[in-house]
Amino acid sequence: MIAPLETFQIEAREHLVNLEAALLELEEQPEESEAIDTAFRAIHTIKGAAGMFGFQQLTDFAHHLETALDKLRQGKLDVSKTFIEIFLDAGDLMAEMLEDTEFSAGQTISSEKLLERLYQIAPEDDPRKSLIQAPEVQGEPASEEAIYRVRFKPDRDSFKNGFDAMPVLRELTSLGTAEVICKHENLPAFNQLEPQASYLSWELLLVTEASKDTLMDAFMFVADEWQIQVDEIDIHDTDEDADKLGELLVARGNVAKQALDEALGEKPAIGSLLKEQGVVQEEEVKAALKEQQLTRKVKAKKQAGKSQATVRVPAEKLDSLMNLVGELVIVQARLNQVSDAVNNDDIEGIAEELELLTTQMRDETFGIRMMPIGSTFGRFRRLVRDLSSELGKSIQLDTQGADTELDKVVLDKLADPLIHLIRNSIDHGIEPTEDRLALGKTPTGNILLSASHADSQVVITIKDDGRGLNKDKIKAKAIEKQLITSKDQLTDEQIHQLIFEPGFSTAAKVSDISGRGVGMDVVKRSIMELGGKLSIDSAVGEGTELTIRLPMTLAxxxxxxxxxxxxxxxxxxxxxxxxxxxxxxxxxxxxxxxxxxxxxxxxxxxxxxxxxxxxxxxxxxxxxxxxxxxxxxxxxxxxxxxxxxxxxxxxxxxxxxxxxxxxxxxxxxxxxxxxxxxxxxxxxxxxxxxxxxxxxxxxxxxx
The missing domain is CATH 2.40.50.180 (CheA-289, Domain 4)
Known part of the structure; x- marks a missing residue:
């Protein structure tokens, strides 16, 4: 059983992965509104949940970030390299903050420094005060977006008592996206109007994550005098007729069901029919039409972004389940042998049925353990971004086949070897910009990370358009290290494979990134332990392609x-x-x-x-x-x-x-x-x- 705190930490880390991916996408496409929304949702969700588990400093820090992202959504801030760097660093810091509710002094200092950097790019005269005092929405937010139909009519003496509808409308519309309908069917003739009397009523269709209690708080001081009705519209109803105009008018209380049935028999547009018959006023039809449009829009949005319900289970339990399925397969094979030996129809029938169920259970268990390899691609994009910046190179990472599935056990063990191979391509493969221009290449180097299925295997390739492997240099270094002799006749592939020998490196100098000859032998050994094979194809001046072939499962x-x-x-x-x-x-x-x-x-x-x-x-x-x-x-x-x-x-x-x-x-x-x-x-x-x-x-x- 996973503790609630651990569940929060796991989910928060997943949101941070989504945040990082969204930020890297924004850096390439600053106008991508969906990426902005993804980043905002990630920060908003972490902020909302952190306070429940005692991570108050994390909540406060996330609030400042959320406010800045909200300004980005409103067009008050621009996406810049500095903005992206601040939020990437903030994501790293938030990952550290998740480890313990008791924050260290170093984390406090780091958060203050990050906020100072954030304040420098905020457009307000006093950004610190503005960010700290940003208004909080009171009340618990609903778990998901909902639509509310809010109707209210101020009492006749509201103006005399000093109450106005506008502050209420402003507060409600600040909670989400709203359609506001002002109803004036009860207005008297002009010469009978009383200047201090209230005649109007309002209806709002509000799409918000706030709860019903939060909406009612807007009427805190007038709840006893005004006529107020707040109803949640059911957007989970799968009935195709639920949002048809006639049904909406009945649900809203504007039309009796009997009157609707009588009108439907006459076939013309239902709204026109009901108005002609005097059953409903034109304003109510317009309001119902707006509700229909909004409801259908939100339903479509929810359906597009709908995800299947999931259950979080520790990886150890999945491993245990797979082991049990494996033992079941062995028992089933034993039963088949017994069945063949005794030649009994009843036992044969049981054996065949068990074999069918075992096969289905095996496949279902496989499906549980399979994950798209694209779930690890995000960390590689960040790696390329940071290292290329550190080395002063311009490098673009492209990915293909992100939906290719691989056993989670294999995927977890593959992450480190892939990181090392990509680091190697960045450091040794891609040339500096000036060298690429001198060679007639594009100033930006390219690394392609792709995955695909082939013959029940997963094939992963890392291909760069860099300088390639120098066979003569590799061979000379191998002779120097006495790995081979000068008389050995080696194929190109055999020469390339020498870079995976322990301690082998052709780097002229040792850097923080590579050059010590440590790692490539570990990469190859790790892939071989997974039952895989690593091959190299390279040409001087054209680039290098590393191909990894792995079994889809180890079970x-x-x-x-x-x-x-x-x-x-x-x-x-x-x-x-x-x-x-x-x-x-x-x-x-x-x-x-x-x-x-x-x-x-x-x-x-x-x-x-x-x-x-x-x-x-x-x-x-x-x-x-x-x-x-x-x-x-x-x-x-x-x-x-x-x-x-x-x-x-x-x-x-x-x-x-x-x-x-x-x-x-x-x-x-x-x-x-x-x-x-x-x-x-x-x-x-x-x-x-x-x-x-x-x-x-x-x-x-x-x-």
Missing amino acids: IIEGLMVAVGTEYYVLPLNNVEECIELTQSNTHAKTRRRIVELRGQQIPYLSLREWFEVPGDEPPIQQVVITHSGSERFGFCVDEVVGQYQTVIKRLGKLYEGVSGFSGATILGDGSVAMILDPVALIDSVSSSEFGENTTQPIRMQS
Whole structure:
């Protein structure tokens, strides 16, 4: 159970993330009103909730920021670089303030300094006094925007008693967006008017976040003498007829339901009909039409911004749920084995039903853990902004595929490696403005961060248009550090991969940002621990592209189980294309890597029996499982293809961290263990081994 205070802190941090994203958008598009509204809502929400939990200094600080943002909304302040910097720093300070209700002296000093900076760009003669004494709306705000129909008629002697309707109208209209209708149907003839008598009445349609009690406070001194009626209009009603003019007139008490039904039988416009029949006055029809327009507008706005109800659950509970689902999958596999063994129709039916429910539960649990990768993009925009400013470079970050979903566990562990790679692109990749101009490039460097799904994997790329990697410089540094020798013949990719060696750096000097050779090896290790692969493509003067391929989840996958002797292995099903037969008569070659010809295409394959040195004789007919990684195809020769298998991934211990070709293990229904193969890692291992260079003549498949 999450405590209310902890819930507030979590939600406040989410609002600060939204604030930062809105500010960065405003910096690029100063006229973007939606970004201004987002920033205002974030500060307003934090301010309103902070006081309830004893964060009084945070509430006071947020109030000043809210007032400034309100002036921005009204056009009294302009978006400037200074304005954005002040609010970004303010967001950072508010994040610190959320840690404890007892604020430190340093935080107090920092808040005062920030407010001084804010006062300098405020247009008032005495901005500090103006900000501090900004009027507060009394009463508790409603949890969401609502529409109120406010009707009031001052008593006949109001003017004589010193009361006027205008102050009431000003106070009400200050609470939100209002439509004001003045009704004068009771005016006497001109020669019968009494100058000190009140004849008018008013109706307001008010869209506000204030509560009904707050609205009634406006009538505090006249509540006993005036005729006052405040009704909330139901904007949650899904009835399509609820906001039709006739229904509104009935709801407002202007028309009887019977009179409406009689008029509807005559078909013309209902407003005109009712006026002609003398059932309702023209002013009431106009007021109802305004209410109709306003209600429909607010309903449409709410529907557009409507979000699904959510329940906040600790991440540990989701992990526990996934573990339980994994155990359920294992039990279900065991039941299937028992069902096959006893050959009982009732047990088979139960097993099939449980398998269906288990699959649905697995998919639903996956859905809960999946999050859009765009939820982390905001922090990278801030990183690029701050570092480019610090280095005196002009850099633009573009993002694509923000809605690409990834397991939350993977996403959390991916954040730090991505930050380090982007920092590296900013520091080493993008050139200073003067260097870019000299090279004929645009003065502003560009970094593209994109994400997409491919073959049940998530592919993330970080691409810059900077100076690129200098292969000669990297190779010389690697020789100096004795990582390679001058005689080694390396491909471009192998040279590029040297930057991920521990302690490797080509930086001429150490800076606060990089240059110590610490970090890139950790980045690669972190990605490999997630079951991912990191590749580099770079050209001098054109830029660098880093590609990360990751599994969408680290918990359960669909696999293809295969057998070699008494050993069982699982290949990820998303990598498998097809299975073909291979007879013993044409497997005469004894090298580990072989070639099979399939429909005119030569495909290399690997014998898992030989690779893992499984004892025993080969069966007369073997199976080759054809897999793919990107556009590359590769086969794995096995004794038997057992079939599709829901695979619960169990991470390997530290003893197996250096073993290539495995992404984990799984427990079978009978309690035995099957290793989960990593096809990409196996292909790389074969290619880099001494046996990988040996091939035979193509083996032609029998039809």
